[in-house]
Amino acid sequence: MGIKYNEKKKIFQMNTQHTTYLIGITKEGYIGHIYYGKRLQKEGSSYLLRTEEAPYTPSVNEREKMAFLDFFPFEYPTGGIGDFRESCLDVRGENGSIGCELLFCNGYIEKGKPALIELPASFGTEEEVETLDLVCEDKVLELKVVLSYSVFEECDVITRSVRIENTGTQALKLEKVYSACLDMDNKDFEMVALTGSWARERYIRRNPVQYGKQMVSSARGESSHQEHPFLALVTPNTTQETGEVYAMNFVYSGNFIAQAELNQFGQIRMAMGIHSDYFCWNLKAGESFQAPEVVLTYSAEGLGKMTRQFHDFYRNHLIRSPYQYKKRPILINNWEATYFDFNSDKLLAIAKEAKKAGIEMLVMDDGWFGKRNFDDNSLGDWTVNEEKITSGLLDLVTKVKELGMEFGIWFEPEMVSPDSDLYRKHPDWAIQIPGRRPTMCRMQYVLDLSKPEVVEYAYQCVADILRSAPISYVKWDMNRQLSDIGSSYLGKDSQGELMHRYVLGLYQMQERLVTEFPNLLLENCSGGGARFDAGMLYYSPQIWCSDDTDAIERLRIQEGTALIYPLATMGAHISDCPNHIVGRNTPFETRGHVALAGTFGYELDITKISDKERQMIPEQVEMCHKYQSLMQRGDYYRLASWTEKKPYDCWEVAAKDKTEALVTFVQVLAEPNIHSRVIYLRGLEEDAEYQLEGTEESYTGEELMRCGYLIPSPLSPDKRGDFQSCLYHFLKK
Numbered sequence: 001m002g003i004k005y006n007e008k009k010k011i012f013q014m015n016t017q018h019t020t021y022l023i024g025i026t027k028e029g030y031i032g033h034i035y036y037g038k039r040l041q042k043e044g045s046s047y048l049l050r051t052e053e054a055p056y057t058p059s060v061n062e063r064e065k066m067a068f069l070d071f072f073p074f075e076y077p078t079g080g081i082g083d084f085r086e087s088c089l090d091v092r093g094e095n096g097s098i099g100c101e102l103l104f105c106n107g108y109i110e111k112g113k114p115a116l117i118e119l120p121a122s123f124g125t126e127e128e129v130e131t132l133d134l135v136c137e138d139k140v141l142e143l144k145v146v147l148s149y150s151v152f153e154e155c156d157v158i159t160r161s162v163r164i165e166n167t168g169t170q171a172l173k174l175e176k177v178y179s180a181c182l183d184m185d186n187k188d189f190e191m192v193a194l195t196g197s198w199a200r201e202r203y204i205r206r207n208p209v210q211y212g213k214q215m216v217s218s219a220r221g222e223s224s225h226q227e228h229p230f231l232a233l234v235t236p237n238t239t240q241e242t243g244e245v246y247a248m249n250f251v252y253s254g255n256f257i258a259q260a261e262l263n264q265f266g267q268i269r270m271a272m273g274i275h276s277d278y279f280c281w282n283l284k285a286g287e288s289f290q291a292p293e294v295v296l297t298y299s300a301e302g303l304g305k306m307t308r309q310f311h312d313f314y315r316n317h318l319i320r321s322p323y324q325y326k327k328r329p330i331l332i333n334n335w336e337a338t339y340f341d342f343n344s345d346k347l348l349a350i351a352k353e354a355k356k357a358g359i360e361m362l363v364m365d366d367g368w369f370g371k372r373n374f375d376d377n378s379l380g381d382w383t384v385n386e387e388k389i390t391s392g393l394l395d396l397v398t399k400v401k402e403l404g405m406e407f408g409i410w411f412e413p414e415m416v417s418p419d420s421d422l423y424r425k426h427p428d429w430a431i432q433i434p435g436r437r438p439t440m441c442r443m444q445y446v447l448d449l450s451k452p453e454v455v456e457y458a459y460q461c462v463a464d465i466l467r468s469a470p471i472s473y474v475k476w477d478m479n480r481q482l483s484d485i486g487s488s489y490l491g492k493d494s495q496g497e498l499m500h501r502y503v504l505g506l507y508q509m510q511e512r513l514v515t516e517f518p519n520l521l522l523e524n525c526s527g528g529g530a531r532f533d534a535g536m537l538y539y540s541p542q543i544w545c546s547d548d549t550d551a552i553e554r555l556r557i558q559e560g561t562a563l564i565y566p567l568a569t570m571g572a573h574i575s576d577c578p579n580h581i582v583g584r585n586t587p588f589e590t591r592g593h594v595a596l597a598g599t600f601g602y603e604l605d606i607t608k609i610s611d612k613e614r615q616m617i618p619e620q621v622e623m624c625h626k627y628q629s630l631m632q633r634g635d636y637y638r639l640a641s642w643t644e645k646k647p648y649d650c651w652e653v654a655a656k657d658k659t660e661a662l663v664t665f666v667q668v669l670a671e672p673n674i675h676s677r678v679i680y681l682r683g684l685e686e687d688a689e690y691q692l693e694g695t696e697e698s699y700t701g702e703e704l705m706r707c708g709y710l711i712p713s714p715l716s717p718d719k720r721g722d723f724q725s726c727l728y729h730f731l732k733k
């Protein structure tokens with residue numbers, strides 16, 4: 001299997017199919033990072049630790065221990081003792097000082113991978129994964145630290161996490177606990193990150209790594225619209241197909257940091273973990289702290305390979321939902337159709353028309369509870385508003401089911417409106433600082449999920465509604481970020497635990513939900529895509545990608561999101577035009593083609609759109625049925641990117657067995673006087689013959705991949721103008 005220990009050399013070698021990761025232990029017991037990269041065919045050795053170079057290790061040259069600490073490539077660097085680069089662990093002892101030095105005690109290799117207490121994490125069978133635990137300790141603090149590495153050989157993925165145990169008698173404080181670190185020599189790295197804002201989430205950003213520290217992070221209480229818990233370091237000129245990529249992605253939904261630091265010796269330290277802002281965890285005698293998991297992958301074949309490694313890994317080792325590979329119902333959501341202005345009759349009218357078109361589920365969005373006709377009230381009062389849902393929820397659900405459709409519902413369980421019975425009764429359940437007026441956002445406050453009673457209440461509100469009617473789907477929303485970080489429940493010494501305890505409370509609720517309602521299709525959401533992360537994917541197989549449903553904006557948002565996450569995780573809907581966010585008009589067909597690269601659904605008033613568009617829906621529904629399985633299981637290739645200044649956008653999904661491939665081409669802006677364009681397909685069998693469906697054209701795989709396929713311009717005589725798109729389906733003969 002993948003992990004070996006060479007006792008003589010004191011080297012742990014982890015091999016996946018195409019990668020090797022080497023850890024070396026020095027004479028003193030420092031745990032050093034030797035190598036991560038393309039697979040070594042033979043056993044590695046430890047010269048890269050440079051312990052033979054002056055100033056040597058402390059046992060040889062105690063006089064210059066600091067120079068050693070500030071240079072040595074650590075697997076898990078600690079703060080306060082002389083490594084002045086970013087530390088991964090800062091511990092404050094009972095005497096008030098910060099300082100920690102970890103030395104190796106033991107290493108254990110076991111088959112399989114244990115679950116992480118209270119946290120989402122990847123999983124695999126004993127045949128699929130092997131785990132190395134490196135146990136180290138700080139004798140002064142009486143602190144034990146376990147560095148865990150799980151090797152998923154087939155996937156070229158290594159996951160890392162850290163467990164800290166207080167084995168002594170002091171009351172310790174963890175002021176920073178990161179989950180992973182990679183110390184490497186710089187290869188002129190560039191950093192690839194995902195950044196954005198509301199309605200433009202996860203744009204791909206690439207910058208050269210400069211001297212000093214650069215990072216993406218969030219201290220907003222969620223992974224955020226703005227910066228994403230992902231970081232890749234790539235060698236210069238890395239493309240989809242070439243170049244080296246070192247990538248980290250965090251299986252966590254709260255505050256994070258992902259940082260690259262270039263230092264005085266041209267070394268790079270790449271680190272990821274919970275953000276230390278607002279964080280301080282009490283670790284009393286006998287207690288332990290589990291840090292979340294980082295997924296680490298390396299590709300020697302560019303970003304495309306990294307993407308496919310992440311996709312396969314998340315599909316097979318993180319997403320647990322029974323819907324993972326199952327057909328997902330094509331839904332229609334009433335948010336952009338009605339906003340708050342709806343009642344049972346309006347919903348039923350939409351459902352009836354939707355059913356005729358082949359749509360399979362009605363989702364009732366925000367506004368069905370309390371007295372909510374606008375966003376300034378009632379969060380927390382999860383009782384059905386019978387002025388709008390006139391004969392009750394069960395009756396509405398029953399009627400929708402009688403039409404032959406499933407029913408879904410929206411919640412925002414983590415929130416409370418100041419104008420709500422809940423807040424009037426329990427103002428202390430909101431996160432706030434005593435004596436300070438909390439900052440309002442969307443006229444709402446955040447519930448204090450560190451308090452078990454609040455978690456219980458919020459969970460039961462959701463569960464009671466689900467118990468009251470046969471509801472198949474929940475959209476779980478979260479529409480503001482955390483500020484005024486104070487909890488009336490946690491004591492004054494524990495306020496620094498609130499942000500992480502909030503995330504644990506959230507995970508606890510979602511775990512209960514998927515356990516009590518195992519067949520529920522859960523879609524997470526956060527003001528669009530502010531909590532689209534690997535942590536949430538452990539609970540829900542799909543996440544609403546963005547409130548921006550404009551097909552052209554979505555090209556960029558979905559390209560960035562699909563850089564790491566499988567297509568079938570991206571909530572994508574066809575909405576009305578002019579688009580409600582950007583005011584753009586795009587062809588109905590293009591909106592369908594773009595939504596097909598996600599979960600595919602509708603977000604419009606089907607009773608009000610033009611007859612022409614309504615008549616196109618059954619065809620789109622059929623298209624979704626035809627390709628859904630391919631989209632869920634296939635290999636994704638980015639063939640051209642509009643955001644990289646091409647006038648068009650193009651991606652392909654190829655079946656794993658190479659029997660078919662679907663290419664989506666979007667001509668973003670029409671161009672005059674141009675000839676056809678060449679695009680190069682990927683992932684086909686070179687010798688096989690492929691027919692373009694609906695034509696007599698046929699090509700060898702080799703031709704399509706090497707010589708390319710010619711996309712006509714305009715795409716067809718009837719597809720002139722901006723924002724036109726086309727699908728090309730190649731089938732192996």
Ligand code: GLA
Nearest residue numbers: 335365366525526527528547
């Ligand atoms: C968020 C979601 C939207 C919608 C509204 C309802 O913004 O992203 O899809 O559900 O909340 O208030």
